[in-house]
Amino acid sequence: MKLPETSDTIAALATPPGAGALAIIRISGPAAFSTASSFLAPAQRDPEHSAARLLSVKNGPALVDRAVVVFFRAPASYTGDDTVEITCHGSPYIIRTILNLAVKSGARPAEPGEFTLRAFLNGKMDLAQAEAVGELIAAGSAGAHRAAITQAEGGLSAEVRGIRTALAGLLAEIEARLDDSYEEIPALETRAFARRAAAARGKTLSLAAGFGAGRGIRDGVKVVITGAPNSGKSSLLNALLGYDRAMVSRRAGTTRDTLEASLDIDGFSILFTDTAGLNARAASPLEREGIKRAEKAIALADTIVLVKDASVKESPGDRRAERETARLALKGTRLLRVLNKADLLTGKSRRAPGCLLVSAKTGDGLPKFKAALVAEQKKVFRDGAQAVVTSARHFAALSGAAAELAGLEAVLKKNRPPLELAAEHLRGALAALASLLGETTPEEVLGNIFKNFCVGK
Amino acid sequence: MKLPETSDTIAALATPPGAGALAIIRISGPAAFSTASSFLAPAQRDPEHSAARLLSVKNGPALVDRAVVVFFRAPASYTGDDTVEITCHGSPYIIRTILNLAVKSGARPAEPGEFTLRAFLNGKMDLAQAEAVGELIAAGSAGAHRAAITQAEGGLSAEVRGIRTALAGLLAEIEARLDDSYEEIPALETRAFARRAAAARGKTLSLAAGFGAGRGIRDGVKVVITGAPNSGKSSLLNALLGYDRAMVSRRAGTTRDTLEASLDIDGFSILFTDTAGLNARAASPLEREGIKRAEKAIALADTIVLVKDASVKESPGDRRAERETARLALKGTRLLRVLNKADLLTGKSRRAPGCLLVSAKTGDGLPKFKAALVAEQKKVFRDGAQAVVTSARHFAALSGAAAELAGLEAVLKKNRPPLELAAEHLRGALAALASLLGETTPEEVLGNIFKNFCVGK
Numbered sequence: 001m002k003l004p005e006t007s008d009t010i011a012a013l014a015t016p017p018g019a020g021a022l023a024i025i026r027i028s029g030p031a032a033f034s035t036a037s038s039f040l041a042p043a044q045r046d047p048e049h050s051a052a053r054l055l056s057v058k059n060g061p062a063l064v065d066r067a068v069v070v071f072f073r074a075p076a077s078y079t080g081d082d083t084v085e086i087t088c089h090g091s092p093y094i095i096r097t098i099l100n101l102a103v104k105s106g107a108r109p110a111e112p113g114e115f116t117l118r119a120f121l122n123g124k125m126d127l128a129q130a131e132a133v134g135e136l137i138a139a140g141s142a143g144a145h146r147a148a149i150t151q152a153e154g155g156l157s158a159e160v161r162g163i164r165t166a167l168a169g170l171l172a173e174i175e176a177r178l179d180d181s182y183e184e185i186p187a188l189e190t191r192a193f194a195r196r197a198a199a200a201r202g203k204t205l206s207l208a209a210g211f212g213a214g215r216g217i218r219d220g221v222k223v224v225i226t227g228a229p230n231s232g233k234s235s236l237l238n239a240l241l242g243y244d245r246a247m248v249s250r251r252a253g254t255t256r257d258t259l260e261a262s263l264d265i266d267g268f269s270i271l272f273t274d275t276a277g278l279n280a281r282a283a284s285p286l287e288r289e290g291i292k293r294a295e296k297a298i299a300l301a302d303t304i305v306l307v308k309d310a311s312v313k314e315s316p317g318d319r320r321a322e323r324e325t326a327r328l329a330l331k332g333t334r335l336l337r338v339l340n341k342a343d344l345l346t347g348k349s350r351r352a353p354g355c356l357l358v359s360a361k362t363g364d365g366l367p368k369f370k371a372a373l374v375a376e377q378k379k380v381f382r383d384g385a386q387a388v389v390t391s392a393r394h395f396a397a398l399s400g401a402a403a404e405l406a407g408l409e410a411v412l413k414k415n416r417p418p419l420e421l422a423a424e425h426l427r428g429a430l431a432a433l434a435s436l437l438g439e440t441t442p443e444e445v446l447g448n449i450f451k452n453f454c455v456g457k
Numbered sequence: 458m459k460l461p462e463t464s465d466t467i468a469a470l471a472t473p474p475g476a477g478a479l480a481i482i483r484i485s486g487p488a489a490f491s492t493a494s495s496f497l498a499p500a501q502r503d504p505e506h507s508a509a510r511l512l513s514v515k516n517g518p519a520l521v522d523r524a525v526v527v528f529f530r531a532p533a534s535y536t537g538d539d540t541v542e543i544t545c546h547g548s549p550y551i552i553r554t555i556l557n558l559a560v561k562s563g564a565r566p567a568e569p570g571e572f573t574l575r576a577f578l579n580g581k582m583d584l585a586q587a588e589a590v591g592e593l594i595a596a597g598s599a600g601a602h603r604a605a606i607t608q609a610e611g612g613l614s615a616e617v618r619g620i621r622t623a624l625a626g627l628l629a630e631i632e633a634r635l636d637d638s639y640e641e642i643p644a645l646e647t648r649a650f651a652r653r654a655a656a657a658r659g660k661t662l663s664l665a666a667g668f669g670a671g672r673g674i675r676d677g678v679k680v681v682i683t684g685a686p687n688s689g690k691s692s693l694l695n696a697l698l699g700y701d702r703a704m705v706s707r708r709a710g711t712t713r714d715t716l717e718a719s720l721d722i723d724g725f726s727i728l729f730t731d732t733a734g735l736n737a738r739a740a741s742p743l744e745r746e747g748i749k750r751a752e753k754a755i756a757l758a759d760t761i762v763l764v765k766d767a768s769v770k771e772s773p774g775d776r777r778a779e780r781e782t783a784r785l786a787l788k789g790t791r792l793l794r795v796l797n798k799a800d801l802l803t804g805k806s807r808r809a810p811g812c813l814l815v816s817a818k819t820g821d822g823l824p825k826f827k828a829a830l831v832a833e834q835k836k837v838f839r840d841g842a843q844a845v846v847t848s849a850r851h852f853a854a855l856s857g858a859a860a861e862l863a864g865l866e867a868v869l870k871k872n873r874p875p876l877e878l879a880a881e882h883l884r885g886a887l888a889a890l891a892s893l894l895g896e897t898t899p900e901e902v903l904g905n906i907f908k909n910f911c912v913g914k
Contacts, residue, residue, distance in 0.1 A: 016477035016547060019594050021572070021914035023472060024479050024544065050509045052527045063606055065593075068542075070509045070525075085525075087481065087542075090473060091594045093602050115478070136522075137476050137548045145550050149520055457478035 003443050006121060009035050010110035011102035013095055014456035020090030025098050026456060028083040028115055031106055033071060036084040038105040039098070040069060047071035057088065057098055064101075065094045079115050080122025113453025117446070120438060127438020127449070128157045131391060134453045135218060142267030143217045143377055147388040156387035156394070157437055159207055163401075164433045166200045171426040174419050188419070194412040201405035204429075208398035211389040212332065213376040216302050218390035220262060220269035223373060224297045226325060227307035228317030229277030232340040235360035236307060237261065237274045240370065246274050258293045268374040273297045277317070295328050303334040303373065310357060311344035336372055393449075397436040404429035460900050463578060466492050467567035468559040470552055471913035477547030482555050483913060485540040485572055488563055490528060493541040495562040496555070497526060504528035514545065514555055521558075522551045536572050537579030570910025574903070577895060584895020584906070585614045588848060591910045592675060599724030600674040600834055604845040613844035613851070614894055616664055620858075621890045623657045628883040631876050645876070651869040658862035661886075665855035668846040669789065670833040673759050675847035677719060677726035680830060681754045683782060684764035685774030686734030689797040692817035693764060694718065694731045697827065703731050715750045725831040730754045734774070752785050760791040760830065767814060768801035793829055850906075854893040861886035 009029030015022070027036050037044045041056040050072055057064040067088040077083035088094050103109065111117075113134070120130040132151035139145040150156070170193065176185055216222070225233045234246035237259070245261045259274040275294030276287065298304060306325055308318050325335065342359040356372060358365030371378075380388050389395055408425035411417050434440045461467075466486030472479070484493050494501045498513045507529055514521040524545040534540035545551050560566065568574075570591070577587040589608035596602040607613070627650065633642055673679070682690045691703035694716070702718045716731040732751030733744065755761060763782055765775050782792070799816040813829060815822030828835075837845050846852055865882035868874050891897045 014478040014547075015472040015480060016475040018473040018475070019911070020473035021471040021483075021594070021911055022481050024481065026478075052507045052509050052529075062603070063610065064602075065606065068527075070527075072509075085544075087544075089590070089593050090471075091596055091602070093596050093598065094593070097602075133546070136546050136551070137478070139548055139550050141550070145521075145548070145554075146519070149522065153520065454476070454478055 003117070003447055004111045004114055006118060009107040010114055010118075011035070011099055011107040012110035012115070012456040013099065014085075014115075015090070017092070018090075019092060022087055023090040023095050025086045025088065025095065025102070026083065026110075026115060027086070027102055027107055028077065028079045028081050028110075028118065029107070030081065032082040032084050035102055035105040035107045036069070036071075036086065039064075039101040044069075044071065049073040049076065057086070057094075057101070059097060059101060064097050065089055065091075067098075075122065075124070078124070079118040080124045081118060110455060111451070112455045113450030113457055114455075116453060116457055117450045120446075125152075126154070126157050127441055127446075128160070128394065128436060129154055130438070131393075131449055132156075133457060135390065137454070137457065139218075141217075141220070141264055141269040143381070144219075144269065144390075146267075146381065147214060147217050147390050150387055151390070156207075156389065159203075159387050160398075160433050160436055163200050163203050163207075164430060166196065167405075167426055167430055167433070170197060170200070171423060171430065174423045174426065178419055178423065188417075190412055190417060194409055197405055197408050197412065200429075201402055201409070204398050204402045204405065207387070207389055208395055208402060210380050210387075211392075211395040211398075212302075213380045214388040214390040215392075217268060217377050217380065217388060220271040221373065221377065222271050222273070222300060222302045223305060224273045224275060224294075224301040224303070225305045225307060226275050226294060226298060226321060227277060227305075228309075228315060228321045231277065231307045231309045231318070231321075232360055233277070233307050234259070234274055236305075236338070236340055236358070237272055239360040239363060239366060240272070257290055258297050265370050265374045266378065268377045270373055273301070277321070295324070298325060298328040299330060301329065301333055303336060304329055305336045305338055305373075307338050307340050308355075309341050310339035311341045334376070336369075338369065393445075394436050397432045401429040401432035404432065460574070460904055461568045461571055463575060466564040467571055468492070468556055468564040469567035469572070469913040470556065471542075471572075472547070474549070475547075476549060479544055480547040480552050482543045482545065482552065482559070483540065483567075483572060484543070484559055484564055485534070485536045485538050485567075485575065486564070487538065489539040489541050492559055492562040492564045493526070493528075493543065496521075496558040501526075501528065506530040506533065514543070514551075514558070516554060516558060521554050522546055522548075524555075532579065532581070535581070536575040537581045538575060567912060568908070569912050570907030570914055571912075573910060573914050574907045577903075582609075583611070583614050584898055584903075585617070585851065585893055586611055587895070588850075588906060589613075590914060592847065594911070594914065596675075598674075598677070598721055598726040600838070601676075601726065601847075603724075603838065604671060604674050604847050607844050608847070613664075613846065616660070616844050617855075617890050617893055620657050620660050620664075621887060623653065624862075624883055624887055624890070627653060627657070628880060628887065631880045631883065635876055635880065645874075647869055647874060651866055654862055654865050654869065657886075658859055658866065661855050661859045661862065664844070664846055665852055665859060667837050667844075668849075668852040668855075669759075670837045671845040671847040672849075674725060674834050674837065674845060677728040678830065678834065679728050679730070679757060679759045680762060681730045681732060681751075681758040681760070682762045682764060683732050683751060683755060683778060684734065684762075685766075685772060685778045688734070688764045688766045688775070688778075689817055690734070690764050691716075691731055693762075693795070693797055693815070694729055696817040696820060696823060697729070714747055715754050722827050722831045723835065725834045727830055730758070734778070752781070755782060755785040756787060758786065758790055760793060761786055762793045762795055762830075764795050764797050765812075766798050767796035768798045791833070793826075795826065850902075851893050854889045858886040858889035861889065 009031040011027045014024045014026045039058055041058050052068050052070050055069045057067050065088045067086045070085045072083040074082045116130050116133050119125055129152055132148050135148040136152050139148045227233050234248045237246050238244050241261055241263055246259050261272045263270045275297055276290035304325055337355040339355050339357045342357045342364055343362045356369050358369050404425045408422055411422045466488040468484045471481045471483045496515055498515050509525050509527050512526045514524050522545045524543045527542045529540040531539045573587050573590050576582050586609055589605050592605040593609050596605045684690055691705045694703050695701050698718055698720055703716050718729045720727045732754055733747035761782055794812040796812050796814045799814045799821055800819045813826050815826050861882045865879055868879045
């Protein structure tokens with residue numbers, strides 16, 4: 001994928017499509033001022049930077065609209081190029097007419113994400129920040145928003161740059177010793193050097209480790225509720241949501257298809273999937289299909305909630321659900337064990353270590369259960385991390401850097417470590433970090449990142 | 458309906474809902490600056506009028522977004538009150554958060570149209586102009602846009618004010634003669650006075666007369682295609698649209714339900730309804746239902762296109778369609794007679810006066826037919842009218858004024874016309890015009906006008 005031409009002047013609607021009170025049309029590029037001036041009156045020869053002016057939009061002699069226009073002079077604009085923002089009435093007809101006027105005067109319609117791509121290419125932000133702009137718009141929960149705005153403000157980039165500075169220092173020390181002209185330099189103190197490399201790897205891994213929770217922060221934590229038939233999975237879902245999402249009956253196997261629902265817990269978005277019970281003796285094709293879907297959901301889950309009925313003895317169904325969950329869940333999936341129907345307990349509760357005792361009926365134990373669902377996400381923020389990794393691309397880059405540093409440490413453990421090899425590992429780690437920041441990112445990767453943006457951003 | 462309180466500070470999203478690159482939140486009212494300043498950083502003590510500034514939106518210590526903020530100082534704002542426009546990222550989460558911050562700081566969510574209502578109440582625009590803002594946003598064709606922007610710019614108001622000035626002059630002359638203290642004033646020259654009254658009535662009627670075409674300009678011209686079965690109505694519709702909207706077959710009665718389609722002709726929006734043929738011998742309930750719908754469409758039409766097959770002799774079906782159309786159409790509905798299948802003519806054409814000869818198959822005659830469909834709308838603009846009446850409310854006000862002026866002329870025809878009565882008619886006409894401009898419009902009418910606006914306008 002080739003990146004779009006950056007010397008063009010581009011134009012696009014920056015607000016959502018449809019009718020509204022107001023809309024913003026953005027024009028940016030070397031000819032932005034003259035393009036906009038060609039249809040604005042009175043003529044703006046030398047427009048003042050960043051002053052809002054009520055101007056007429058003219059199509060030849062005909063008045064199209066009166067609009068508030070702001071001229072931003074390069075580099076003090078979003079893109080870093082000359083930019084004009086026209087706030088017109090939110091009429092699809094007027095928007096179309098103004099975009100046509102802009103194109104007639106030499107602009108071309110912008111590609112998705114092209115304004116932000118230019119901001120990146122003009123050095124207004126690094127790639128991680130640019131990516132965060134898209135995430136900021138999409139963020140639907142307080143947690144996702146916090147992760148995105150921190151990244152947009154350069155929080156993640158600063159952490160990565162910190163690691164990079166340390167690695168660049170290490171590399172300089174090795175390169176000095178590889179260079180014949182510095183013969184008098186003392187030999188490398190391998191042990192101290194290895195400690196510093198290990199510290200950098202620790203920081204890299206710690207950032208990467210946030211991705212487990214970070215993905216859930218950005219996209220919502222995928223929680224699958226499973227367990228033996230009639231353990232009260234649907235009642236539990238309804239109790240969590242506070243309304244009757246799922247049909248509930250005393251008959252085992254009431255839920256057949258998977259049901260989905262979302263809930264905001266403490267600013268984190270949780271995406272629940274309620275499943276049919278994992279019943280081995282499912283008779284009808286319908287039931288078997290439901291179980292197939294449940295199995296698929298389990299394989300995709302971030303967290304599995306395994307529900308048992310606290311009021312009866314552990315059943316073969318419970319044991320089967322336990323076995324099946326272990327078989328289907330991917331490594332790293334979190335498992336929460338819940339004993340439901342606590343209200344039916346008489347005398348002492350059936351309490352198993354590591355199990356949450358709840359009652360979907362009375363609500364007992366639900367607050368604790370909810371808190372457990374977002375514990376990992378909360379931990380990421382509570383740890384005071386300046387940045388949370390929410391993107392698979394960043395996770396891959398950090399993991400790549402960590403692997404190179406692990407390789408470096410292995411080299412350093414050798415007797416008379418080969419410095420050239422150590423330098424290679426350091427260069428590999430630095431390249432991985434540079435790609436995260438977009439300094440060495442191929443056009444194709446850039447193209448793929450920005451094409452997922454909306455037009456006008 | 459009570460009008461909302463105008464001393465409050467109001468806030469709303471002014472751009473369409475949904476995710477986009479940018480969104481605008483508008484805050485207006487006496488406390489707009491302090492409300493916005495409470496969550497903006499750095500603090501804006503004495504913000505410069507109409508300067509665009511990149512500021513931080515803060516929710517306590519947390520950064521919500523970086524936004525371009527413009528402060529408009531009363532009365533130089535859209536509403537006439539202090540107004541703040543915040544252009545933030547178009548994230549539903551961020552929008553919600555900023556609106557919540559505004560409400561926490563004392564603003565309340567704006568009612569639909571409340572910003573424009575304030576502009577009207579603050580004398581920034583008259584009622585006809587305020588109404589045009591809603592029409593400007595909704596305008597979907599060049600014609601509708603031209604009518605709306607002319608009205609928003611005060612074109613209609615200026616025409617109405619011109620008539621009013623003339624009437625006020627007439628009233629002053631009568632009132633002077635009713636006032637005993639001006640005894641030396643010569644008697645009214647009734648004939649010259651009546652001529653001036655008639656001229657004013659002529660202008661009023663001419664404005665009102667534009668409503669016939671004006672309604673079509675604003676909402677689209679409703680054109681119903683009817684005629685005997687198998688006269689080629691659906692083929693004609695397809696040929697007009699340039700694509701196969703309607704199913705066509707040689708069998709009479711292929712079209713059963715009414716079909717709708719719209720087309721832009723020379724900047725005017727045309728809404729076609731293709732109907733089942735008006736077949737008396739319709740056998741099935743389905744056919745009878747189709748004919749019932751056709752009859753209803755005819756009664757609502759602005760223009761009826763009556764199609765006959767040019768290649769055959771006039772049939773009983775043709776005559777029946779003619780009769781039924783005359784029976785069903787409202788007075789004032791335009792009738793266009795079209796002879797279709799011109800391509801099947803051999804030798805001389807069957808040409809009837811006032812009929813358009815077309816061929817849906819070859820396209821012959823279609824350009825002329827299209828021009829005929831928008832002839833009335835074009836005429837309104839060609840006549841160089843500064844304003845087109847598109848609103849039933851304005852039409853009613855103008856008709857009311859004209860009726861009073863007709864009453865005045867009748868009074869003036871009497872021998873020794875009773876001047877008190879003449880004055881009453883003039884006052885009635887002036888009141889009707891004042892209500893159009895919103896000077897004497899009851900709160901209830903105002904409330905109904907603005908509640909149809911979108912929120913944020």
